[in-house]
Amino acid sequence: MKKEIQLQLTPQQAYDGEKFQETVIKKLGISTSQSKIQAKQVKRSIDARGRQVKINVTAEVFIDELVTPLIDSNKTYQNISNAAQIIIVGAGPAGMFAALRAIELGVKPILIERGKDVQARRRDLAAINKEHIVNPESNYCFGEGGAGTYSDGKLYTRSKKRGDIRRIMEIFVAHGATEEILVDAHPHIGTNKLPKIVTELRESILQAGGEVLFNTKVVDFILEDNEMKGVVTQDGEKILGLGVILATGHSARDIYHLLHQKNILIEAKPFALGVRIEHSQNLIDKIQYHCEVDRGPYLPASSYSLVHQTKFKGKQRGVFSFCMCPGGFIVPAATSPGELVVNGMSPSRRDSKFANSGIVVAVELEDLPQYAQYGPLAAMVFQAEIEKKAWIAGGSTQAAPAQRMVDFVNKKESKSLLETSYQPGLNSVNLHEVLPDFIANRLADGFKAFGNKMKGYYTNESQLVGVESRTSSPVRIPRDKETYEHPVIKRLYPCAEGAGYAGGIVSAAMDGERCAEKLIEEYIKK
Template sequence: MKKMLDLALSPEVAFNEDAFTKHITQLLRITSTDQVTIRKLKRSIDARSRQIKVNVQAEVYVGEQAPLLLSYRKDFPNVHNAPQAIVVGGGPAGMFAALRLIELEIKPIVLERGKDVRSRRRDLAAITKHHTVNPDSNYCFGEGGAGTYSDGKLYTRSKKRGDVRRILEILVAHGATADILVDAHPHIGTNKLPGIVTELRESILNAGGEFHFDTKVTDVVLSNQEIKGVITEKGDKIEGLGVILATGHSARDIFELLHHRGIYIEAKPFAMGVRIEHPQPLIDRIQYHCENRGEYLPASSYALVAQVKHKGVEKGVFSFCMCPGGYIVPAATAPGEVVVNGMSPSRRDSKYANSGMVVAIDEDDMLPYQKFGPLAGLQMQKELEQRACHLAGGTQVAPAQVMSDFVQGKLSKELLPTSYQPGLQSVQMNEVLPENIAYRLKEGFKIFGQKMRGYLTDQAQIIGVESRTSSPVRIPRDKETLEHVQVKRLFPCAEGAGYAGGIVSAAMDGERCAEKLAAMYAGKKDVSYTSA
């Protein structure tokens, strides 16, 4: 017998496995002698009223064998001697592209400019402790990409681009908890992602693929508008069926290389602003309507958006990459710049909540940078990050201001405790941010203070700058083939190309690019898992 259940439960039951199992067995009058499998399908928190409920959808099998939890199996062909394709970038897009190529019997050659996930930790520690930025190994570059050490959120709205369940199952098969298959806003945690990333790499290597670290692509082999391969910083020429370019949103040298080589790119809208940090208990009180969220409710999150008019033009102000129970980290990719990002461990047990709070940037904002052509937004980013660094003292110390002081235009005499380990310097953020961004943030904070009573407070502070929300450049590709609009055998992929954002959507885009490359240049037909 199979039963489908839609339940509204207290947090104490929904998040406690023993209590949940007891509730189900009593509800269905199941005896201890029955063969039973209870499986959660979906779980989400409803905090709209003071009586918080958790909506759980579950399936229960009584007296019969339940189907396997995962349909995905790590059963790869050996591609050691197969035709090869090049994957530039070892983030989620690159790794999932490599796995899909293997399934399609193509050997992936993954080239990652940074270090393996374990060695990368030393470079992250050097940023925090010694303010030393390695341009090729940092929070943005290295095995696993930017997401590995900056959060691990798996929520995506890009369901039409591919099979979300398949991506999550692959992560579970490589060590992620099965909870990510259930929760409405799944999250792995930056403390667990390195192990999963290592397992993904091992699958690629065990199947005969290659993974090269400290291997920076500095040129492309281009002939008659067709890409033959790439050239590395060491002078090696690597050729293949095609190139999947999955370098992430901060690989500025790649954008500059393409522009220099006459490969068409274009400026793309993005967003910039600050990180804002509140005490997590304050956000919990606002969202959960209680003084203490207790043992079972997770650290609460929020999503905020407003439209703010400035000089007759209305633009969006919105929260971005909200990290409950998290930390703010230094995400610069070169000396002389300050960039901040947020992350959360799996337990989300920090005493701070942080979120990007950013303003939409479009071609009007980039007009002063017109002479840089398609790199206008990139130059705008650079100048903001360098100004933040200069005004805060020239290290990885970040400029900051108490939230209420920022809104009132006052320099903060004292800053608040923070999760940002390199330290903070009190600065008038008006001096860091362009006038249109600063004005819209101030007005946005006033609106958010009305939407979430207590959000606009002297218990929070803004920390700058949050400038790497997405790529400021798009590498255009054909909608059907995903191939570059000008250069054959080049497949711009995921965040760095301006087509995906976040781990899951990037992974799906990586798979799609692998499938298109295989279909067009290896004769693999009817291969798509991801055309849902």
């Protein structure tokens, strides 16, 4: 017999496997001498609203029968070596899941990636951190798996209308992710585990007969009568297909320039810009879990989500936390020499002593009148200028400009900085000289408001590290709401973050699947 039960447990009861089984048996009141009882968790969330943290658990209990797995981990795909082919530009989550979905639908994907495979990328990431050398084709944003590979691996999304979230999670599990991601309310994989999973995803594509081309940069499009027939690479090779899914991520500025030069319709898009804020993880745990010393051995590193509405010169804008990384690291995310960009990531155990989060301000196009001359590239040009200012402020290296939080609010350069997780190092500056007033003043208001919401958050024992500017694409490549096809160029399917539609690993993966389905339905299956 199998039954489902709801439990509210202590952290030890929820996260200690032996204790969990004991608690379930005690709740059921069934003698283990008469029946064999095994339980497994299928949903789990943390409730830290009270003084004592509780874990809400949905469990399946198996009484005198075998425990069934959460999923069928079979990942066999049909062979499509000789099938009709489509081109997918960009091997991030959107591109990889578009390729797998194409294979399921009997179509051969040609997956083109400007960067290196996931293992070879490591050397270029080390060069950024240790030698301050940025390879514009292989970095934290470009390369196999995209920006998501070397990130926290967050899998939480609110984009439930875009596709089947559970399906995406199950594909990750089938390629090596732990089943815990099917259970936790806010699942994550961890930057230490993602490379192996990404490699397994690639192997599935190759074993089915798809192609994956690394170190292959798209420099032109093949257009005939407003139809996308294929792409041209940096070596002059022409690759043809029945359609092109453009899944290049939010940092491929050369692609936006190419689209603009080819008079392919694109649009400027609002985005968000700010800084990374770094606290000690112990402080965030004390605030969130109401603990006096530390969170103990069972609770995971705590996170937070903050938002505040601010006014500056009569305009209201949101200030909010973005991509919070508990137990994580701040990393250099520049994609070209001469720019400074930071991002956050966490290992699967989230066991760093630091907590960091983007704290960013919404930037609307009306905030940038002086950039209107750049047309659809206006927000991108603004973004690039701020990144260059940050690079100069940091000392024209990958050392980042930084300032303690209270000092920033008081417009006072910090005499000393705190220990940091950011490997290239920090340079003490007044970040008001790096950020525009409409960003800096709103951030200052936001930090004070966040201190009221989270007592202890607003402190000079935290520091700002700048700049967090790649929150989303500053350009949108338009597409039809129903067909996902570009409104002017046929057979072109703008996809995920780089097109201005999806944000995060899961929503990008779902968008990639939908683009593959729409292209194949329109041009191959008819």
